[in-house]
Amino acid sequence: MGTSIEVDGLHKRFGGTKALDGMTFTVSPGRVTGFVGPNGAGKSTTMRVVLGLDTPDAGTALVGGRRYATLPRPLGWVGALLDAAAPQPGRSARNHLLWLAHSQGLGRRRVDEVLDLVGLAGAARRKTGGYSLGMRQRLGIAAALLGDPPVLMFDEPFNGMDPQGIVWMRGFLRSLADDDRTVLVSSHLMSELQDTADHLLIVGRGRLIADTSTAALLAAAAGDRVRLRTSAAAAAATALERAGGTVVLTGPQALTISGVPAAEVVAILGAAGVPFAEVAAEQVSLERAYLDLTSDAVEYAARPGAAPPGSGAGPAVDGAHAKDAVR
Ligand SMILES: Nc1ncnc2c1ncn2[C@@H]1O[C@H](COP(=O)(O)OP(=O)(O)OP(=O)(O)O)[C@@H](O)[C@H]1O
Structure with a gap:
């Protein structure tokens, strides 16, 4: 387990x-x-x-x-990577790990295994002071893996x-x-x-x-909205509203429908003989969903309409509390 x-x-x-x-x-x-x-x-x-x-x-x-x-x-x-500061800049990655392994009663073999796992085998004998941040992250992960x-x-x-x-x-x-x-x-x-x-x-x-x-x-973020493009917007709206949908006209040939799934929209329009160019379930990116959830929890956020940087105004502090947990 x-x-x-x-x-x-x-x-x-x-x-x-x-x-x-x-x-x-x-x-x-x-x-x-x-x-x-x-x-x-x-x-x-x-x-x-x-x-x-x-x-x-x-x-x-x-x-x-x-x-x-x-x-x-x-x-x-537990293995952890907390921050990837160079351990001892003058020491090679392999020596650093050997020293850690020794302190845990582990042998050289495990050191070479973890170096291989994180893709550092080729750079194992180089001094960590010359490592990029990405390489230091890999070294930190290798250290976390030592004890398996x-x-x-x-x-x-x-x-x-x-x-x-x-x-x-x-x-x-x-x-x-x-x-x-x-x-x-x-x-x-x-x-x-x-x-x-x-x-x-x-x-x-x-x-x-x-x-x-x-x-x-x-x-949950995507909801049940469907986008529709059709040259017969009025006829489409009538057919979809009759089927229980809520329809909003978003452009001359564009509608957004809620309450009717995309596959049903296609069936309803087909049965009513309404032509359409596109039916698509609305996609929401994970980033958007995350930003919506955390908008009240950002410690330092630019207030809409706040003065731009360099104008002498400091960051606006959003005083709202985090939303209640959604489980
Ligand atoms: N040792 C410390 N002394 C004083 N304040 C601290 C200390 N450690 C954390 N804080 C404060 O506690 C709060 C939480 O910090 P923490 O580093 O846990 O956040 P985080 O989510 O990891 O942020 P980040 O994404 O910036 O790393 C911050 O306001 C931070 O300034």
């Missing part, structure tokens, strides 16, 4: 800043879970609490039912990756989930997680906004 991460009612303040405000969720094995939210939403703090690096003011964070500090050989349970843990947490792993690196990372995350591992990946950009995350935890202002499968979020 896989190992879950359970976060329950975490609260954490840094001085006057409320970093976590009741953060609660469970991360399950066998899928890639995206941990997304605007800057300052509390993603890194949550991960740090799970790893015992920050102490919460209230609440619990458990891995496999235990606090990180009480896990026997914790690196065999069932739980992996990566904080913004796409940072600094070039397009090939991003494609590689997506496939890599998928392979870890296919191995029945628990994979939690944070990002402040939903687009990075598109086609990668099966499940999404969307957070803002220190709490959960939505806990949803990616497919369900897209389906």
Whole structure:
């Protein structure tokens, strides 16, 4: 059976800043879970609490039912990439990993395995000071994998990756989930997680906004609207309204219909002999759905109509609270 991460009612303040405000969720094995939210939403703090690096003011964070500090050989349970600063610029990647492996009682073989897994075998003997940010991310991931843990947490792993690196990372995350591992990946950009995350935890202002499968979020955001292009707009509207649809004219030959699925629109128009050029279920991007959900939770947002940068006006602070969790 896989190992879950359970976060329950975490609260954490840094001085006057409320970093976590009741953060609660469970991360399950066998899928890639995206941990997304605007800057300052509390993603890194949550991960740090799970790893015992920050102490919460209230609440619990458990891995496999235990606090990180009480896990026997914790690196065999949880591997994490938190920030990809060069470990010791003068040391090679291989030496860095050998040193880490040694501290965990692991041998050279595992070091070479993980270097290979992350695509760094060819650069393993180069000093990490000369590594690009993308290479440092790979090295951080190699270190996280050393103990072959069932739980992996990566904080913004796409940072600094070039397009090939991003494609590689997506496939890599998928392979870890296919191995029945628990994979939690944070990002402040939903687009990075598109086609990668099966499940999404969307957070803002220190709490959960939505806990949803990616497919369900897209389906809910798309609603049931259908776009229609026809040279017989009036006849189409009559036929579709008679079938219970709500029709809005959006252009001379363009209609938007709600309440009737696309396949039925086609059947109704066909039966009524109304010609049409296009019928399409409205597509909503994941990015749009995410921006709609988190619009109230962005810490620093330009107010519509606010003065442009350089005019002396500072960023507008949106004082609204995060929306209630949608489960
Ligand atoms: N050590 C700290 N001292 C003071 N404030 C902190 C500290 N760590 C985090 N914060 C504050 O807590 C809030 C949550 O920060 P956190 O880094 O967890 O957010 P995040 O979602 O990871 O953001 P980002 O996407 O920018 O990394 C922010 O307002 C941040 O400034």
